[in-house]
Amino acid sequence: MSIAPSLDAWRTIGIVFDLAGAIAVASLALWLWPRRARFDAAGASVVASLLFTAGWCVAAATTATMTGQAPILASFAESLRNLAWLAVIYRLFAGDGRHSSLAPIRPVILALAFVGVLHLGLALALSYVPETGGAVIRAFEIEVMLRLLVAVGGLVLVHNLYAGAPRELRPALRWPTIGLAILWSFDLNLYTVAYLARSWPGEIAALRGGAALALAACLAIAASRNRDELRLKPSRAVTFQTFSLLVIGVYLVAMVAVAQWLSYVGGNFARLIEMAFLTFASAFALVVLPSRRVRGWLKVILAKHFFQHRYDYREEWLRFTRTIGRNDDATSPLGERVIQSVADITDSPAGLLLTPGEQGDLTLAARWNWPDVEVPATAFPAAMLGLFEQASYIADIDDLRDGFSAHPIDLQVSDWLRDERRAWALVPLVHYERLVGMVVLARPAMARKFDWEDFDLLRVIGQQLASYLAENASQEALAESSRFEDFHRRMAFVMHDIKNLASQFSLLARNAELHADKPEFRADMLITLRNSSDKLNALLSRLSRYGAGAVDRLETVRAGDVLRGAVARFSGSPQVVLSEVQDLFATANGHSLEQVLVHLVQNALDASRADSPVLVSLRVDGLFARFEVVDSGTGMSAEFVRHRLFKPFVSTKSGGFGIGAFEARELVKAMKGRLDVESREGLGSRFIVRIPLALSSGIGAGAPFDSTSQDQKVA
Numbered sequence: 216m217s218i219a220p221s222l223d224a225w226r227t228i229g230i231v232f233d234l235a236g237a238i239a240v241a242s243l244a245l246w247l248w249p250r251r252a253r254f255d256a257a258g259a260s261v262v263a264s265l266l267f268t269a270g271w272c273v274a275a276a277t278t279a280t281m282t283g284q285a286p287i288l289a290s291f292a293e294s295l296r297n298l299a300w301l302a303v304i305y306r307l308f309a310g311d312g313r314h315s316s317l318a319p320i321r322p323v324i325l326a327l328a329f330v331g332v333l334h335l336g337l338a339l340a341l342s343y344v345p346e347t348g349g350a351v352i353r354a355f356e357i358e359v360m361l362r363l364l365v366a367v368g369g370l371v372l373v374h375n376l377y378a379g380a381p382r383e384l385r386p387a388l389r390w391p392t393i394g395l396a397i398l399w400s401f402d403l404n405l406y407t408v409a410y411l412a413r414s415w416p417g418e419i420a421a422l423r424g425g426a427a428l429a430l431a432a433c434l435a436i437a438a439s440r441n442r443d444e445l446r447l448k449p450s451r452a453v454t455f456q457t458f459s460l461l462v463i464g465v466y467l468v469a470m471v472a473v474a475q476w477l478s479y480v481g482g483n484f485a486r487l488i489e490m491a492f493l494t495f496a497s498a499f500a501l502v503v504l505p506s507r508r509v510r511g512w513l514k515v516i517l518a519k520h521f522f523q524h525r526y527d528y529r530e531e532w533l534r535f536t537r538t539i540g541r542n543d544d545a546t547s548p549l550g551e552r553v554i555q556s557v558a559d560i561t562d563s564p565a566g567l568l569l570t571p572g573e574q575g576d577l578t579l580a581a582r583w584n585w586p587d588v589e590v591p592a593t594a595f596p597a598a599m600l601g602l603f604e605q606a607s608y609i610a611d612i613d614d615l616r617d618g619f620s621a622h623p624i625d626l627q628v629s630d631w632l633r634d635e636r637r638a639w640a641l642v643p644l645v646h647y648e649r650l651v652g653m654v655v656l657a658r659p660a661m662a663r664k665f666d667w668e669d670f671d672l673l674r675v676i677g678q679q680l681a682s683y684l685a686e687n688a689s690q691e692a693l694a695e696s697s698r699f700e701d702f703h704r705r706m707a708f709v710m711h712d713i714k715n716l717a718s719q720f721s722l723l724a725r726n727a728e729l730h731a732d733k734p735e736f737r738a739d740m741l742i743t744l745r746n747s748s749d750k751l752n753a754l755l756s757r758l759s760r761y762g763a764g765a766v767d768r769l770e771t772v773r774a775g776d777v778l779r780g781a782v783a784r785f786s787g788s789p790q791v792v793l794s795e796v797q798d799l800f801a802t803a804n805g806h807s808l809e810q811v812l813v814h815l816v817q818n819a820l821d822a823s824r825a826d827s828p829v830l831v832s833l834r835v836d837g838l839f840a841r842f843e844v845v846d847s848g849t850g851m852s853a854e855f856v857r858h859r860l861f862k863p864f865v866s867t868k869s870g871g872f873g874i875g876a877f878e879a880r881e882l883v884k885a886m887k888g889r890l891d892v893e894s895r896e897g898l899g900s901r902f903i904v905r906i907p908l909a910l911s912s913g914i915g916a917g918a919p920f921d922s923t924s925q926d927q928k929v930a
Contacts, residue, residue: 233276297365334358558583562660563639569594580857588635595628641653652681777812797834811904860892
């Protein structure tokens with residue numbers, strides 16, 4: 216009782232599809248008759264085949280049944296339909312002369328036509344055989360086998376018709392071959408199920424009218440005037456999702472099939488084995504199928520075999536502009552967006568951005584999803600950058616590790632890149648033949664070798680990103696210049712305050728000559744002097760460490776005397792410790808060098824606890840005198856050192872001008888020296904000042920300064 220409504224529903228569905236297919240195919244035949252020339256010599260055959268197909272759909276609708284053998288009338292009509300479409304294929308082969316040049320075509324078509332005629336005779340014979348007995352079963356199996364032969368042969372002919380056609384004729388054959396492939400592919404699946412089940416699959420057969428509808432749609436497109444513009448172009452996202460669903464479906468079908476097989480061969484433990492297999496197979500599917508590696512493999516396979524180009528350039532460009540142009544509260548810094556925009560192209564999970572420093576060496580500027588990699592202060596020496604800058608060379612680090620390079624020039628990379636196994640590729644960012652940065656990409660889950668398409672796209676993206684970085688640097692320089700102008704205006708107000716104080720002192724001195732003997736005047740004078748002195752001292756305390764930022768002249772100075780003079784400024788602080796002083800001569804400006812050292816020591820004191828020492832030393836370092844100021848204070852982050860420490864007008868102190876570190880570095884540079892910083896948050900900082908040794912000083916003759924002990928504290 217519960218099966219009958221289901222059979223009736225499928226019968227109704229089958230009738231609806233068959234009648235819809237008959238109407239669509241017959242309407243197309245009537246519309247196509249005056250336009251049959253659009254199919255050249257095959258036009259009349261196509262119209263006739265459409266009418267035979269419409270008759271087949273009507274026969275299937277009128278004799279539909281869900282049990283027993285396939286209806287005789289519908290089977291007879293199907294044989295006529297197949298013969299008609301075989302004639303169409305032959306006429307299409309004849310359209311470009313391949314029926315005469317390809318010898319196997321005519322025998323294949325004749326053989327399939329013979330099978331179709333044989334099937335007609337079998338259908339007539341079955342009409343006289345009683346519906347009981349083993350003869351009917353055997354006849355049904357033979358009929359199904361003949362249908363399979365026609366379906367397979369028809370698909371082979373359709374494939375050869377399109378694949379062997381000249382390129383200029385393929386647009387005219389595309390849609391007819393797609394329609395016939397759909398029709399015979401459905402028959403192939405239908406009769407395969409019927410052969411395996413040894414019964415007529417009524418549920419599947421009910422949908423055969425849908426194949427006729429698809430055939431009518433394809434032929435209508437083929438007969439339209441704009442058929443060449445109608446091409447199925449699924450996006451990469453749709454293709455990837457569809458293919459992923461197909462893979463999952465195949466996996467599930469295979470899993471169920473294996474489970475059924477285990478239930479048959481498992482004996483007494485069949486149910487247990489089946490449930491255990493389903494459990495582990497489901498867990499494997501949940502863990503492995505959604506993984507990044509499997510998704511990367513699917514994308515590589517689809518891009519390689521389904522698309523002419525690896526990349527959807529429109530989608531890549533839209534994603535690039537979205538990434539680099541984000542502007543909201545959650546927007547990451549420009550450096551991180553630069554890395555991400557390059558990493559998205561190659562599916563890299565992380566990356567680094569290296570930018571040129573003052574000496575031309577590349578230093579770490581930003582990192583994206585790669586916090587654990589240790590990058591040295593000089594990430595990439597300037598001497599190794601020539602090829603990247605001149606040729607925009609994109610390097611595969613795996614090839615460099617193996618000693619292989621596609622460029623004739625021997626390419627060298629830093630040791631830390633060779634040792635870091637996640638480092639995968641180097642993408643230079645070149646702006647007007649000038650290297651403004653380099654992106655280090657981490658290895659993706661599905662790593663592959665670069666090809667010409669990768670190189671072209673990455674070079675274009677690199678040039679675009681280089682222009683963004685260059686523009687950003689120009690804007691920062693312009694903003695810095697604007698801040699300097701603002702600072703000059705502020706200094707004008709400071710000078711105005713000093714002038715007012717000087718005027719008060721002058722007026723007070725003149726009045727003192729007249730009223731110095733009056734007690735009231737003396738009391739008022741003391742108040743005025745005290746207020747003015749407080750104002751002047753406050754102003755001087757803010758300005759005393761900042762000079763003009765330039766060096767008047769360079770001369771030979773005794774470096775130890777300059778250091779001791781700077782330390783003497785802090786004689787009241789027991790924290791400052793001279794750990795080592797060598798007697799050296801340096802080429803510098805004594806006043807400017809002392810000013811730099813005073814600033815560094817003061818900063819170290821400000822960052823340290825009251826009981827934490829600040830170590831100061833002087834020693835030989837090659838051709839330089841090396842001054843060190845070491846503290847164990849709060850320390851600074853690498854990001855602060857790179858981007859904020861030496862920026863003017865950036866101060867962490869209340870009321871500070873924010874130009875101390877900037878001015879110290881400029882003074883050292885003016886003396887042909889170098890100022891370096893090593894710092895770790897929570898551990899402390901080390902400031903290193905290198906000043907060139909004077910030519911008259913012996914590089915190796917410097918002896919340690921003996922008048923103080925190694926740990927002497929400044930009294």
